[in-house]
Amino acid sequence: MAGADVQVHQLVKRYADHEALRGVSLQLAAGTYNVILGPSGSGKTTLLAILGGFIEPTSGSVEVGGVDVTQTPPAKRPTTTVFQDYALFPHMSVAGNVGFGLTTRGIRGARRSQRVASALELVGLADLGARAIQQLSGGQRQRVALARALVVEPPVLLLDEPLGALDVKLRRAMQEELRRIQRELGTTFIHVTHDQEEAMSLADTIVVLREGMIDDLGTPERLYSAPRTRFTAQFMGDANILDGTVLAGAGAGGGDGAGAGPRIATALGEVHLAEGDPGPAAALGPAGTPVTIAIRPEHLTITGEGPALGEFTIAEVGFLGLRHRLVVRRGEHTLVVYSSPTHRPTEGASVIVGYDPAQVVRISAGES
Amino acid sequence: MRGLGRVLAWSYLVVVFLFILLPVVSLVVFSFQATSLPVPPFSGPSLRWFEALFADPRMLSALRTSVIVGIVSALLATVLGFLAAYGLGRYRPAGATALRAIIMTPLGVSYLVIGFGLLVVANELALGRSLLLVTLGHIIINTPLAFAIILSQMREEHANLERAARDLGAGEPRVIGSIVLPVLLPGLLAAFLLSFTLSWDEFIIAFLLAGFQVTLPVEIWSSLRTGLDAKTNAAGTVVFAISLIVLVLAYATNRALRKGRT
Numbered sequence: 001m002a003g004a005d006v007q008v009h010q011l012v013k014r015y016a017d018h019e020a021l022r023g024v025s026l027q028l029a030a031g032t033y034n035v036i037l038g039p040s041g042s043g044k045t046t047l048l049a050i051l052g053g054f055i056e057p058t059s060g061s062v063e064v065g066g067v068d069v070t071q072t073p074p075a076k077r078p079t080t081t082v083f084q085d086y087a088l089f090p091h092m093s094v095a096g097n098v099g100f101g102l103t104t105r106g107i108r109g110a111r112r113s114q115r116v117a118s119a120l121e122l123v124g125l126a127d128l129g130a131r132a133i134q135q136l137s138g139g140q141r142q143r144v145a146l147a148r149a150l151v152v153e154p155p156v157l158l159l160d161e162p163l164g165a166l167d168v169k170l171r172r173a174m175q176e177e178l179r180r181i182q183r184e185l186g187t188t189f190i191h192v193t194h195d196q197e198e199a200m201s202l203a204d205t206i207v208v209l210r211e212g213m214i215d216d217l218g219t220p221e222r223l224y225s226a227p228r229t230r231f232t233a234q235f236m237g238d239a240n241i242l243d244g245t246v247l248a249g250a251g252a253g254g255g256d257g258a259g260a261g262p263r264i265a266t267a268l269g270e271v272h273l274a275e276g277d278p279g280p281a282a283a284l285g286p287a288g289t290p291v292t293i294a295i296r297p298e299h300l301t302i303t304g305e306g307p308a309l310g311e312f313t314i315a316e317v318g319f320l321g322l323r324h325r326l327v328v329r330r331g332e333h334t335l336v337v338y339s340s341p342t343h344r345p346t347e348g349a350s351v352i353v354g355y356d357p358a359q360v361v362r363i364s365a366g367e368s
Numbered sequence: 369m370r371g372l373g374r375v376l377a378w379s380y381l382v383v384v385f386l387f388i389l390l391p392v393v394s395l396v397v398f399s400f401q402a403t404s405l406p407v408p409p410f411s412g413p414s415l416r417w418f419e420a421l422f423a424d425p426r427m428l429s430a431l432r433t434s435v436i437v438g439i440v441s442a443l444l445a446t447v448l449g450f451l452a453a454y455g456l457g458r459y460r461p462a463g464a465t466a467l468r469a470i471i472m473t474p475l476g477v478s479y480l481v482i483g484f485g486l487l488v489v490a491n492e493l494a495l496g497r498s499l500l501l502v503t504l505g506h507i508i509i510n511t512p513l514a515f516a517i518i519l520s521q522m523r524e525e526h527a528n529l530e531r532a533a534r535d536l537g538a539g540e541p542r543v544i545g546s547i548v549l550p551v552l553l554p555g556l557l558a559a560f561l562l563s564f565t566l567s568w569d570e571f572i573i574a575f576l577l578a579g580f581q582v583t584l585p586v587e588i589w590s591s592l593r594t595g596l597d598a599k600t601n602a603a604g605t606v607v608f609a610i611s612l613i614v615l616v617l618a619y620a621t622n623r624a625l626r627k628g629r630t
Contacts, residue, residue, distance in 0.1 A: 052535060053535075054531060054535075073534070074531070074534045074535045075534050075535070075536075075537045075538060075539060076537075077535075079535075080535055080536060081532070081535045083528060083531070083532055085525060085528055087525070087528040087529050087531065087532035088532075089529055089532075089533075089546075089547060089551075090529075090551065091550040091551060091553075100533065100536050100538075100546075101536035101537055104533075104536055104537035104538045104539075104542060105537055148532075148536070149535075149536075152536065152537070
């Protein structure tokens with residue numbers, strides 16, 4: 001069965017002492033891989049539980065495939081869930097677990113066993129149907145949970161931090177598997193995680209949740225390269241955030257080869273933006289308007305290219321394999337810079353930090 | 369010095385075990401007595417008192433009655449204990465702590481008080497003494513025990529299993545039948561078997577409330593009144609043996625079930 005679209009209108013979930021969701025509206029297209037990303041306490045698990053029908057929202061509604069399911073109990077919803085702890089039935093075999101949803105739907109006998117077999121094949125456990133759950137590894141249990149949720153061909157699959165309990169290597173492999181299975185079935189996947197790398201490698205659309213509200217929403221590329229908020233910029237990996245004001249004479253250009261873009265005064269000096277991109281100069285407002293910009297560490301250099309932010313001292317060097325992660329300092333200001341592994345930086349050395357004006361991002365919602 | 373300590377420790381152990389087990393051992397040993405008085409010297413072994421026991425229609429009838437009262441009361445105590453434990457453990461309604469305390473109160477009340485209370489109520493209602501009342505009394509004393517055992521077996525992650533079953537389309541009857549009961553099976557069996565042994569052994573309530581038909585402990589007591597006889601020892605040995613078998617069974621099934629699920 002193909003996936004269904006999911007629409008969420010103004011979801012609010014209020015508890016006695018706090019608000020878990022404070023008005024969340026979403027439209028997720030059918031057949032896409034959606035990741036809800038946020039730190040703990042952001043309301044992402046609450047949102048998923050409301051989609052699955054385990055928690056009733058205080059107000060707002062949920063539609064799946066155009067049908068309002070807000071009041072529908074989990075058993076009757078067009079969704080199934082892969083639970084964080086897998087919640088496999090310990091007294092049933094692998095096949096018994098996978099076939100459970102078929103039995104509740106009155107599918108028995110040869111049709112049941114055939115569908116169980118193909119679900120197990122889909123997740124790469126074709127021969128393990130007769131095994132007891134206790135005989136499986138963590139990764140295998142994860143796959144059984146996935147097969148059990150998918151065998152009933154739900155239009156929407158909910159995944160609650162499904163890879164959290166796996167080690168890094170297994171997690172990578174399972175990410176690829178999830179992606180492949182989602183493509184193969186065309187089911188709408190809604191996957192909750194706090195891991196931004198996992199989100200970026202899986203999602204068609206990432207929804208960043210913060211304190212019960214949508215902070216930003218878009219493709220992984222857009223969220224990474226042009227985040228709309230400071231929170232998203234910082235959550236999607238290392239980011240250097242600078243507060244400043246728009247300088248008069250924007251567009252006049254400078255004599256230092258920085259191009260004709262607008263200029264912003266920051267605590268680190270003037271920063272030039274490339275012309276028209278990615279935050280159009282017109283949107284910056286008149287001179288004196290406060291503005292926040294972000295520069296990713298990979299768009300800073302210590303090898304002399306681009307306009308300079310000035311001289312910094314290398315305070316920390318971390319080796320990440322593909323690159324070094326440097327923390328550089330001038331006074332109370334620090335920046336994170338990625339440099340190539342061929343260049344071996346030393347702590348305490350002085351470097352001129354340059355930047356790529358085309359990659360300076362203006363953050364729209366600069367508050368907080 | 370160390371040697372002396374060991375000797376003392378072992379002697380202490382032997383004395384304690386003698387103290388605990390001597391009555392049971394002497395009861396069992398003299399049930400195999402060849403002569404009629406269950407006192408030293410031991411003249412057996414002989415099975416004549418067991419033969420006499422199983423030839424005694426009153427003893428046999430009491431044995432059967434005890435089994436039936438035990439099974440029925442243990443079954444109902446387990447069902448009631450399960451319902452209370454599941455309701456309070458899973459849904460935590462308002463006042464759950466108070467309810468739990470109320471359910472547990474019979475454990476702190478002496479059997480004499482429970483039996484006497486039931487007798488008074490039965491008299492008020494003009495009900496005669498009967499096995500039904502004995503069964504009721506045993507349900508009262510065993511429900512708190514079954515409740516406590518089953519509640520102790522309930523885990524937070526079981527709630528997730530139930531959630532997963534509902535998510536896959538199971539209605540409440542199927543959730544209970546396919547998930548809750550099988551997952552709690554070790555606890556349910558333990559509760560049933562322990563309730564059975566307590567009912568099987570119980571004397572005071574059975575004595576106060578039984579009418580014409582009596583349970584085995586009451587029958588043994590009345591035969592003791594008519595005179596000391598090794599047949600009573602044989603009956604005691606049978607009671608003890610069945611209790612022991614049931615307890616070992618409870619332990620073994622619990623172990624086997626647990627082993628399969630970790």
